[in-house]
Amino acid sequence: MKTVLVTGAYGFIGRNLVASLNRREDIEVMKIDSKNSLQELEEYAHKADFIYHLAGINRPENTEEFMTGNLGSTQHLINILNSTGKKTPILLSSSIQAEQDNAYGNSKRAAEEAVSAYGHQKGARTFIYRLPNVFGKWSKPNYNSVVATWCYNISREIPIQVNNPESEVKLVYIDDVVESFIAALDTLSGTYSSDYYDISRSFNVKLKDLEASLVSFKMSRNTLVISSLKSDFERFLYSTYLSYLPENNFGYDLEMKHDNRGWLAEFIKTEHSGQVFISRTKPGITRGNHWHHTKVEKFLVIEGEAVVKFRQIEGEEILEYPVNGLSLRVIDIPPGYTHSITNTGTTDVITLFWANELFNPEKPDTYYLEV
Template structure:
């Protein structure tokens, strides 16, 4: 069994890394976080086979805390590893700001230099990741990244303040970061042109574009439009936005259309992906008895028993497909066939429907005709 030490275990990167490492078999994870006694570092170092050094500060009230949180902690950790007498590999999460001369960048650069010196002295492999803005679940708003701030404010119904919409930011997603951290642990990180380990997928976006994408998410509940998740960045932004919803707002209601047959509700719609809706149909009741020129549909019974019937417009023969929630199968509805679905069971029938285009009252392409 291998033993890894994760410093900054309760921070943004630490929590995401440990959540993934916890699924790795035969791996012991030892944690060190802010508030833990530094005197425990020698014990952790003596047991470590690999160290993920993720502890640090980036927005202290006193700039002097940059040195204490980023440099001094790194020095104590490396001294403990030297005292353990084994060349333990070390990975450190740094920042692209290490190339700058602001107090934060200087402190991160000094921490990098300490780690590189440790590697040269002991022969232990070291991995210095200079990360741009990292975003993803468990990121702290107004602390870790602008994405966290935007997502948190929009999820809580607060306005966004974008002082420079044209400013570009480079982003990496925490899942990609964790994947590269684990690749380094296994000895095969991807490396950039400078030979340093890197996270290859970087998203570049302006603050104005970022704010606009995130601001559109809440409205999708009202319109039932499928959230824009057609590209990797938007998909990850939507995931992160949901992670900041207040816990009493995870659920939302649908518009239910009720009649003597049961009820029907639209779930999602999209010009690109069509429309999804669900219905409850009482025993003995039929739905449909219409046909389409171009629109197509899929029927999936998830509970109950039914029969789907078809008849070509110019024919008399009725085609029947028995369906049941006990043995789910999808029935395609081609154009040019009038069709219906009838509840043949003793209980309510629950059916999931997909249509190739959202219903448009101005162009319904739905024409009544008994099967």
């Protein structure tokens, strides 16, 4: 079993990394943050077979604290390791700001140089990651992440500020970061130059596009139209947005259209993959009796008993497909067949429907004709 020390374990990256490491039966995780004592740090550093050094400062009250929080904490950890005589591998979470000549960048670059020197002097393996903007669940809003801040604000209808909509930001997803970090522990290999490693996948996005995506996620509760989520970035961003919803606002209501047959409600709409809706139908009631030129659908009864009937619009033969909620069976609705679904039981029927296109009242492609 490997004993792993994570400093900054309760920060954004630390929490995600520890959550993944804790799933491993071959790893024991020791966690350190600012609340732990120096004695605890020394004890854990002596035990560790591998160290993730994620602790640091990026929003101090004065700029002098950058060196203390970034270089100072790193050098203290290295001093502890030097006293042990061990060649403990270290992975340092740094920032692309290390390439800039500012107080924060200088402190991160100095921490990198300290780790690199330790590795060369001791013959220990070191991994230095100059991370761009990382996004994902558990990042702190209104701190140092535009994605976290905008997800938090937009989900709460708090205005956001976009100074230059055309400017691009380089982003990496937290799961990719964690995967790369754990690969370093497992294989001691990766894409690197000297001691420097990169996350294999990144995303460059304009601020105006980032804002538009997040606003569309917000509006989807009203429109029911969900982004196609075709790209990995869109999927990751949507997951991230949902992680910032207020805890008292996870749920939202659907509009239920009631009539003498029961009710029907739209659930999810997509611009390219159609829509899903659900209905409750009373005993003896028939829905449908219409056909489509191009639109196709799928019916799935999940409760109750029913029969789906078809007739080719120019024919006379009626096809019947009995369905019930005890043995789930999906019924495809081809174009050119008038069709209906009738509740043949003594209890209400609950049916899920999928259509391959959004309903357009100006061009419904739905024509009444009894089966």
